[in-house]
Amino acid sequence: MRRERVSDDIYVFTSDLYVQVTASAIVTVDGIVVIDTLPYPQETSMMIDFLNGLRRGQIRYLISSHWHGDHTNGSCLFENVQLVSHQLCAEALLDVGARTLEDSKESQPALRDVEIAVPDITFDEGAMFLHLGGKSMQMILTPGHTHDSIVVYIREDKVLLAADTVMALPYFVWGDREEFIASLRNLLELNLECVVQGHGEVLLRGEIRDSITTSIRYLNIVHQKVAEVVESGKGSDALRSVDVESCGKSRIPLNGLIQDLHYANVEALYKQMIEAN
Numbered sequence: 001m002r003r004e005r006v007s008d009d010i011y012v013f014t015s016d017l018y019v020q021v022t023a024s025a026i027v028t029v030d031g032i033v034v035i036d037t038l039p040y041p042q043e044t045s046m047m048i049d050f051l052n053g054l055r056r057g058q059i060r061y062l063i064s065s066h067w068h069g070d071h072t073n074g075s076c077l078f079e080n081v082q083l084v085s086h087q088l089c090a091e092a093l094l095d096v097g098a099r100t101l102e103d104s105k106e107s108q109p110a111l112r113d114v115e116i117a118v119p120d121i122t123f124d125e126g127a128m129f130l131h132l133g134g135k136s137m138q139m140i141l142t143p144g145h146t147h148d149s150i151v152v153y154i155r156e157d158k159v160l161l162a163a164d165t166v167m168a169l170p171y172f173v174w175g176d177r178e179e180f181i182a183s184l185r186n187l188l189e190l191n192l193e194c195v196v197q198g199h200g201e202v203l204l205r206g207e208i209r210d211s212i213t214t215s216i217r218y219l220n221i222v223h224q225k226v227a228e229v230v231e232s233g234k235g236s237d238a239l240r241s242v243d244v245e246s247c248g249k250s251r252i253p254l255n256g257l258i259q260d261l262h263y264a265n266v267e268a269l270y271k272q273m274i275e276a277n
């Protein structure tokens with residue numbers, strides 16, 4: 001696990017074990033707020049130990065950005081915290097989240113003791129604030145990667161904890177491409193110094209707008225290119241010609257995983273279009 005600070009009070013933890021997943025913590029005078037957990041219990045425990053070792057107060061809240069296990073598998077390790085999420089996340093955790101966890105346990109013994117933690121506090125509209133120790137944490141619903149995705153904006157620091165709403169490649173197989181575009185457009189309205197992505201490096205001021213605008217462009221181009229394949233009648237083999245670079249994104253970040261995410265997007269879109277025809 002890698003640890004860095006993006007402001008005086010905000011720590012980011014990055015997994016060494018699974019595609020550079022990030023979790024964050026905001027340390028306030030009235031206690032600590034954690035956003036997401038790391039994929040494997042071992043790394044989440046290291047994060048909890050580190051935060052307790054700061055002697056800056058208790059971990060009081062854990063916010064889940066969305067239901068995916070790589071961001072929530074550690075929730076059951078937190079004691080005496082209030083777990084906060086969107087209501088859609090709470091519902092998804094109990095349904096698809098629980099099923100996916102059982103499947104993962106079969107192939108990954110490290111997840112053996114993981115249990116779904118059910119959120120204590122949920123909101124069912126577009127946003128909710130948590131005010132603690134002089135920090136205003138705004139949770140904003142940003143569907144796209146999944147239907148329940150939220151980001152957390154820390155106004156005082158102009159830091160956005162974006163989870164999988166901001167990644168090197170927008171991945172919408174579990175969500176919705178058009179909603180993703182709208183959510184990313186909304187992020188451009190925020191005054192941002194720093195964005196913590198759900199996977200990979202932290203984005204700094206000069207990189208943020210470019211990353212978000214190329215993601216919006218990608219979401220438009222990939223749709224257009226898959227539609228061309230469908231219209232050409234060449235069949236799904238022709239999807240291989242729709243490579244990630246021709247859609248305006250690099251295939252280099254996240255150790256080559258980008259290609260896999262991209263082709264999963266392409267195949268999901270193709271399937272949608274064929275079914276709609």
Ligand SMILES: [Zn+2]
Pocket residue numbers: 066068145164
């Ligand atoms: Zn995710």
